[in-house]
Amino acid sequence: MILSAMLRVKMAWARPTGPRHEVVLSSRLRLARNLKGRSFPPRARHDDLAAVLKSVFAAAAAAPALAKAARVRLDEVDAVDREFMVERRLASRALVREPQARGVVVGEREVLSVMVNEEDHLRIQGIDSGLCLEDLLSQVSAADDQLSASLDLAFSPAWGYSTACPTNVGTGLRASALVHLPGLALSGQVNGVLQRLGAAGMIARGHYGEGTKVLGDFYQVANARSLGVSEAEIVEAVGAAVESLVRAESKARTELLHGLGKTRLEDLVYRSMGALAHARLVTYEEAMQHLSYARLGLSLGWELPADLTTVNELTVLSQPGHVQMLAGKELKGADRDFLRATLLRGKLKS
Amino acid sequence: MLCARCKKNAATVVLKQIVDNQVSELRLCAHCADAEPSLPADPALLGLLALLGGATARERAAAARCPSCGLRWADFRKTGTLGCHGCYEAFAEPLKAVLKEMQGSVKHAGKSPTGSAPYPARPTAGTGMERRRVETEADLRAKLEEALRRERYEEAARLRDRIHRLKDS
Ligand SMILES: [Zn+2]
Ligand SMILES: [Zn+2]
Secondary structure, eight states, rough: OOOHHHHSSSOOGGGSSSTTTTEEEEEEEEEEEEEETSGGGGGGHHHHHHHHHHHHHHHHOOOOTTTTTTEEGGGGEEEHHHHHHHHTTOHHHHHSSSSOOOEEEEGGGGTTEEEESSSSEEEEEEESSSSSSHHHHHHHHHHHHHHTTTOOEETTTTTTTOOOSSSSSSSOOOEEEEEEEEHHHHTTTTHHHHHHHTTTTEEOOOTSSSSEOOTTEEEEEESSSSSOOOOHHHHHHHHHHHHHHHHHHHHHHHHHHSOOOSSHHHHHHHHHHHHHHHOOOOOOOHHHHHHHHHHHHHHHHHOOSSSHHHHHHHHHHHHHHHHHHHHHOOOOOHHHHHHHHHHHHHHHHH | OOOOOOTTSOOOOEEEEETTEEEEEEEHHHHHHOOOOOSSSSSHHHHHOOOOOTOOGGGGGGOOTTTTTTOHHHHHHHHHHHOOHHHHTTTTTHHHHHHHHHHSSOOOSSSSSSSSSSOOOOOSOOHHHHHHHHHHHHHHHHHHHHHHHHHHHHHHHHHHHHHHHHHHO
């Protein structure tokens, strides 16, 4: 069915082709929108949610930007499929927790998508490779315009788009980038750098948004404000913050490479390549740490028996839901770790 | 190195958490790492809840209910989420103070839904696509100048956005 077909399709955002991809894995931008006359999802009754889902799916079918999109009702797919969508960043944990009357619209190559009845009625999002927030803004905003042609959105000229949580009110916009900072982490500078970002009005979080466990030195940087600034200003500010991170990370990598730590760096990278290519049981956290160092070595231009596309994809495919999707069934811890190790070995054989 | 939780197994996992833009590291065995709970999600929401918790001057609003969805300000203080579009109107005053503190502004400066300005008068026929096609950039520029002359800046900003969008399409 649709979801296992997705496993074979490469996500646009895993390609190592976007601007600044040596540090910026992907950019993500979302607009929060709600319909007038219906309570926000946290307070809505089932009837309201069902009506919202129906009208959003109909609006998506009529929107040219989402014409070829798949419309998935979360109560019509099983738990493994739902976990898979979370790992694919098409659905949030909060969305799949209560699958009834919840849904996701998934556009081509998984660039554009819409979560229906998460905290807000609509979360229109775009994800793509590298630092590309301006491009995502124009795509997501066009989809928003097309959807709003057939939906009556909750909006006021004074406070903008109403959202369930006032942290999103106004533009409803959150622009973020998933950045890979092993150089800053290894040289002990990551805290200082993140603090400066905080002072500049940015929020730094762990890998993949929902939890706060940082895996493999991947961090997410996003805007804190959504009101009193325009969409273009937000995107510009986040873009500038990410550019400064790219510069700091590149400098840190160069210093590590030329300093006394070079052998230590090589040891980390080759040790990780060894584990990825030979280990028999690999947990998800372990996989992420080793893939992080493999990614570092590759972006330094080292000759390693791997390529960036494969390594980026493996950060996604190593997740528990993807491994289970590959197996076609739910797996217990050790079985999962064994299958993950087999997958990694197969993809990274020298 | 031993796992920081059970102090028995070898630590194979480094968990890193960010609190207040500070990374802290925790070295655990795979078993304890699985059991480790994630911190609550959104730092912006945590900030809002802290703000609401300390907002004693706004206690007076605590009993009032939104006429549309029945949410009380006291409910909002607990969860940080409002009930509906009407809540923004019903709690306009206390919300303004919260937004000012949290967002640094109480005034929207972004785009608006496509449709004829000024919002919320929506056309009865036609889709946004058709409307955009018949309205030329020159029409919008004339309207923009008129709006600026009358000092209707909100409308002017919306028109400016529509001109930009027209150019992009
Ligand atoms: Zn332990
Ligand atoms: Zn309400």
